[in-house]
Structures are given as structure tokens and as C-alpha cells.
Amino acid sequence: MTARTRTLSEFSAIPQLEALFRQASSRVELGIGDDAAVLKTKGRWVWTVDSAVEHVHFERRWLSLVDLGYRSFQAAASDVCAMGGAPFAALSSVIFPRGFSDAELRELARGQRAAARSLGCAVVGGNLARGAELSITTTVVGSVQRRPLLRSGARVGDELWLCGELGLAAAGLRLLQQRKSHLASRAAQSALRAFRRPRAQLAAGLQLAPVAHAAIDVSDGLAGDAQHIARASNVEVSIDLDALAAALSPALIALAPTLGVSALDLALYGGEDYALVAAGPRRARPAAARVIGAVSKGRGVWLKAGQSRQRARGGFEHSSR
Amino acid sequence: MTARTRTLSEFSAIPQLEALFRQASSRVELGIGDDAAVLKTKGRWVWTVDSAVEHVHFERRWLSLVDLGYRSFQAAASDVCAMGGAPFAALSSVIFPRGFSDAELRELARGQRAAARSLGCAVVGGNLARGAELSITTTVVGSVQRRPLLRSGARVGDELWLCGELGLAAAGLRLLQQRKSHLASRAAQSALRAFRRPRAQLAAGLQLAPVAHAAIDVSDGLAGDAQHIARASNVEVSIDLDALAAALSPALIALAPTLGVSALDLALYGGEDYALVAAGPRRARPAAARVIGAVSKGRGVWLKAGQSRQRARGGFEHSSR
Numbered sequence: 001m002t003a004r005t006r007t008l009s010e011f012s013a014i015p016q017l018e019a020l021f022r023q024a025s026s027r028v029e030l031g032i033g034d035d036a037a038v039l040k041t042k043g044r045w046v047w048t049v050d051s052a053v054e055h056v057h058f059e060r061r062w063l064s065l066v067d068l069g070y071r072s073f074q075a076a077a078s079d080v081c082a083m084g085g086a087p088f089a090a091l092s093s094v095i096f097p098r099g100f101s102d103a104e105l106r107e108l109a110r111g112q113r114a115a116a117r118s119l120g121c122a123v124v125g126g127n128l129a130r131g132a133e134l135s136i137t138t139t140v141v142g143s144v145q146r147r148p149l150l151r152s153g154a155r156v157g158d159e160l161w162l163c164g165e166l167g168l169a170a171a172g173l174r175l176l177q178q179r180k181s182h183l184a185s186r187a188a189q190s191a192l193r194a195f196r197r198p199r200a201q202l203a204a205g206l207q208l209a210p211v212a213h214a215a216i217d218v219s220d221g222l223a224g225d226a227q228h229i230a231r232a233s234n235v236e237v238s239i240d241l242d243a244l245a246a247a248l249s250p251a252l253i254a255l256a257p258t259l260g261v262s263a264l265d266l267a268l269y270g271g272e273d274y275a276l277v278a279a280g281p282r283r284a285r286p287a288a289a290r291v292i293g294a295v296s297k298g299r300g301v302w303l304k305a306g307q308s309r310q311r312a313r314g315g316f317e318h319s320s321r
Numbered sequence: 322m323t324a325r326t327r328t329l330s331e332f333s334a335i336p337q338l339e340a341l342f343r344q345a346s347s348r349v350e351l352g353i354g355d356d357a358a359v360l361k362t363k364g365r366w367v368w369t370v371d372s373a374v375e376h377v378h379f380e381r382r383w384l385s386l387v388d389l390g391y392r393s394f395q396a397a398a399s400d401v402c403a404m405g406g407a408p409f410a411a412l413s414s415v416i417f418p419r420g421f422s423d424a425e426l427r428e429l430a431r432g433q434r435a436a437a438r439s440l441g442c443a444v445v446g447g448n449l450a451r452g453a454e455l456s457i458t459t460t461v462v463g464s465v466q467r468r469p470l471l472r473s474g475a476r477v478g479d480e481l482w483l484c485g486e487l488g489l490a491a492a493g494l495r496l497l498q499q500r501k502s503h504l505a506s507r508a509a510q511s512a513l514r515a516f517r518r519p520r521a522q523l524a525a526g527l528q529l530a531p532v533a534h535a536a537i538d539v540s541d542g543l544a545g546d547a548q549h550i551a552r553a554s555n556v557e558v559s560i561d562l563d564a565l566a567a568a569l570s571p572a573l574i575a576l577a578p579t580l581g582v583s584a585l586d587l588a589l590y591g592g593e594d595y596a597l598v599a600a601g602p603r604r605a606r607p608a609a610a611r612v613i614g615a616v617s618k619g620r621g622v623w624l625k626a627g628q629s630r631q632r633a634r635g636g637f638e639h640s641s642r
Contacts, residue, residue, distance in 0.1 A: 047410070047445070049413075051414050056450060056452060092370075095456060127370050130374065130377050131377060137372070
């Protein structure tokens, strides 16, 4: 296939857009290529946009509209938190199918409001339009105290840090996809809640901001998102599988056999989490961060278990369409 | 029908969302209910989001992808211009159907870039996701020098001003809907261009900002958008049909019979234009503004022709779905 006829993927298109839109401006400190744009007036704020699309990112039988509003908002805000920002305002653009009711919109909005409030953020406007399927596009702006936390900046010798849960939301998604959500175990309930009610890591991002050298939120699985740090920072990132396994929740470990996958695979390739992964110096590690690997000279993401190591596979792609 | 089961409309839902999201914040000067949100850090900037959805706002046979990118960007930026702002940064969120190609995305992005450049605005990021149909959601931020131009603020005794073309883009849309776009007349070409390549009224907005009392962009037809000013300002807006007719382009007047509608109806109810309508004092009228009516004590929007007057009908609703 040639470039002219290649079918679009969410991932392959970014570099060409980055090149196309590259432009200098005294008020734009950082454009395409990281989690959010950085704009400067006097105070510095970061700005992002994210979409949740029916049949691609969610099915309506998987979660209530309140959950959907909550989840889609946290997912968008997560990019601001990953930059060390505090979300303070958001706009919500909803495309809704024929027959969608006022009451349903209200449910969705209630979830958005709950998520916004949990983050100290205001929803200040938006847009409504009809369409074939439900989608929610959320744009969030946040303030940063000093410098934003980028994907680039990881240094040789840094520790690799994890803030938040990995893999549990992906387990919840698989419970729903495999129609096992009726499982009444506490582990299953934890996983469903992790999927339906993820939390952007606001406090962790604020703790990381003054000390970390690089950070990203894990929306597509640890392996893929660590790859973004490795590439942008021009370093090798190694993940210590023993340390990662020790950081996984008991609920995830209990559920994995039921789902027919390993808990480590869900953490590495599962997506849906919105944990933060950061690189920074050992002496400055914040309380919220657990060490799960290291940054060294080289390229790519490697998985280490004892003396053996292997290259990580690529990240997760939303695959229901 | 009860409120609980009422089918959602783009217009009925705003007040309930406004109530739901109302929240105080020192950095949010204005939230839902006007063209764009106003946020303050040190410099003051305005912020908006707008979606263009396939089969609702456009059909792909009507315009090229470059046109679509251009048009959707100008439509979003128009809200910033209507507040007297200068767009300086934008994020673009594109939902694309299966089979959409890299080359097609590039075409779309080229149109966005051309529109952004024409406004001195940078595209600083965005999001890509798959979906059933093509939609482009654009969020634009702009700076305002002093105060933003709101819908409220029109005063009894103000003139009603028009900046830009009215009705010509709606004529272009009807040429396409009626499959008459092959008409080779210069009038038809002007109308098609007005639909495919609208221009947000940046310069007019900047001229209006220091002198007008209220303004709005005409995205849904003059009658409907003037109604927003009348309601928000608690005044009567009267439109002088002779003055309006004199402000219409010769191309529109030439085309209207072919389309089976009156030129005035296209201006009043047609939408798609992105002209600005403002209210302000006669002594301060800017060069770009034409007088098309007046603001007086009362309510609603009235159409005047000589001694007779009648209440205007409501605005335009996107009706292809």
C-alpha cells in the first residue's frame, strides 16, 4: 500500500499532522506531539481534547450514561494531569443519535459534572449536534505552576515511576466484553468500577511536576505509553516485571485467570487506566510513586525478569470497530 | 410528551446544561450561554468548541475535504470573532469512518491549516478516533483586548449592524441540495464559494469590540440569531427589510428565483453565513458595519417594511437528519 491510499489509523497520522500544523507563535509553547498543548498568556495553562465514541471506545450496555460522562471527562482531564497541570475549565461537545432524550443528556452531564467537581474543574460551555452515534469530545484546560511535564526529558539513570493502578480497568473492560460482569466477586466489582469510574491522577501529577523529568498517562497500556517516553527522550526504558507484578492490585491478580489473560499482560497492553508513568531521580521520588523500572542509554522499551530481557510489543489499539 | 422522554434537540438542551454546570470560579468569567467561554489568567481569552457532522451539517459530495476543513475551522473561529476576540490557538478532534485514508486526512488538515493561517491562528493539537461517520470538532481560543462582546448589552436606541454577507452561503447550500451546482453563472460560483469557504469576521469583530454593546455571529439565520440578542439584552430588535434588502449581494438576488425562495428569506432564515450582527450607538458605528435595523424597548424580533411590521419566525435547524 502506498501512503496515498493507506487507511487511516489513530496512531500513524500524528506525525504528518504535526508537520502540517507546525507554526511559531509566542503564545504557543508546545503544540502537537505531547499529551496537551501548552499556551502562555501570563499564567501558563495546558490544553487538551479527547473523544469517546460509541462502538469504538464504549458500548452503552457496558456502563450507565452517568458513568460514561464521568469516564470520558476523566480521560480528557488525565492528559492535563499528566503534564503536571490542574484542570480548571472544560468544554463538552456531544454528538447524539436520533431519539437520544433530554433525560439521557442530563444523565451524561451529571457524570461529567461529578468528574469535573472531583478535579476542581468547571464545565464552561460546549456544543450539541446530531449524528449517527453517540460521541463525547471534551476539551480541558489546566494551569501549571512552573514548567509542564513532557514526554521528553527522561534522563539516563532515572527511575521509572508508576502512580495509580495498572490493568484493573482493562480487566473490567474484558469482564464486560466477555459478558462476565455478573460475577459478584469483590474483585470483579473493583475492576468494573476501575473501568467505569477512572480517576485522573491530579494529586500525583502535582507531586510529580516539580521533580520528574518526564511523564505520560497510561491510556493505551504501559508498554505503548512507555514507548512514547523512550522515543521522545531518546532513551531506553526498561520495565522490571517483578516490580510491576508487585505493584498490581490483588483484585487484578484474582481476576486474570477468569479472563484467560495474565495480569501482567493487562498492565502492559491493556489500556483504559489513566495511571501516570514518570521518569525522575531516585532522591526526589514522591510518596505516590512506585518504582517499576529504569531509564538507561539505548532505545525502546524492554521487559526485564531476572537476567532475561525482551523487547516489549506495541501498545493497545481500540479494536471494536 | 414529558420532559423525561422528550427527544433531544440542539437548542432545547442548553438551558438545562447551563443550570447543571453553573459554578463559580475566579478564572471563569463566563460559561455556558454565549458564543464562547471567557477565561482569565492575566490576559483574557475566549474559548469555544464547534462540531461539523457528516449527514447533518454537510454531505461529502457537496465539498472537497479541503473545503470541509476550511469551513469547519472558520465556523468554530467565528464564535471567537463574534466575541471580539482574535483566535490564536486551536485543537482539532476528528472522528473518521472506516476506510478514511491518510491522504484524506491530509486534505482535511490542509483546509484547516489554510483557515487557521488566514486568521493568524495556530493548530496546536487534537485527537483522532474512529467512528461511523466523519465529524470534525474544533476548539478555538482567542485573546480579547479589553472586554468580550456578549449577546447581552444591547441598549434601547442602538442601531442594529451587519458585518459581512447574509444569505449567499445558504443559497450555495441550496444549489447543492437541489443538485443545481453545475450552474455556471458567476452568481452560482459566488454562492458555492460562500458556502464552501466562509470567513470568520475577524477584522469586523476587532472593530466592533471597543464600540458595540452586543454582538453574535449569524450561524442559524439572522432572525434566529437576532432573537438571541433580543432575549439576552431584554430588548426588541427590529430589522428594516428595505435596509436588509439593500445590503444583500447582487449574486444572491440573481440566484434566489432559481432556488424558489426569496433572497430575504435566505438572509433571515438561511444560516451558514458567519456574518456578525451587532448593536451599538450611531456615533461609534465602524466602517465595516451597515445599519439594518434598530433596538427599542420591548421583546422579540420584528420585521419592518414601511409602516407594517410582523414578528419574525424562529431560526434555522439543521434538518438533513
